[in-house]
Amino acid sequence: MAAVDLELDGLEILSPAECWALLGEAKVGRVGVSLGALPAIFPVNYATAEDAVVFCTGPGIKLRAATANAVVAFEVDGFDEDAGTGWSVLVVGTCSETDDTTFLSDEARGRLRPWAGGGRDHVVRLSSEFVSGRRIVASAGRE
């Protein structure tokens, strides 16, 4: 696994607890799915609950991935472009559509309202099977 070690050079690995704390603070994440043989990435506003990422969508690519119980990637990040620092968290897991939203807090329900409006009333639950996070070590690229 030397390649992975090298890829992480200059990056601090975040603990799962740190990852979930960051997931709880951000409002927009990106869902990575396959559309046929082609990859695609779409931003969504989302909420977290019970080690899952939850978002709403309309009848389209993201919902098809969800109803197929596809494995998808979900990423959130934050960067300071001037300082050249930042962090990212990646969640990989299985999606499913759910009608039961009783596991969501009122605050989470508020976060789920789709910014784009327009009939995005399907609730998709991404069950986290893998979470990882990285933070750029301050000044790592400034030597």
Place this chain on the structure above:
Amino acid sequence: MAAVDLELDGLEILSPAECWALLGEAKVGRVGVSLGALPAIFPVNYATAEDAVVFCTGPGIKLRAATANAVVAFEVDGFDEDAGTGWSVLVVGTCSETDDTTFLSDEARGRLRPWAGGGRDHVVRLSSEFVSGRRIVASAGRE
């Protein structure tokens, strides 16, 4: 294609020219690749040149995708979390590693310096085969 129409409800479709203008302004994008059968998304700082997205990486997942000439997704976005508005641009294309960086401007070279440092000296060129962009129609979700 009714599903696609619905998915775009509440979203303005951006022209390729608008997409490239936004790609030229942002500094951080996200690369979507497959790691074995699992999807993953990694942020990178990048530059654009000649209808291509260029980024640097170390010997790892992103470089393996590049050297395999894999089709990858690349996404940039910008959001106003308080207003609930934003935009995103998706580029899909084939990656390849390149030793020739003469097609890059000095400004682009400056953007390519990896923030995380650490031996990320492989230049990957993502040749755009498909670009699309969407912008949330102001107040679309606020009815």
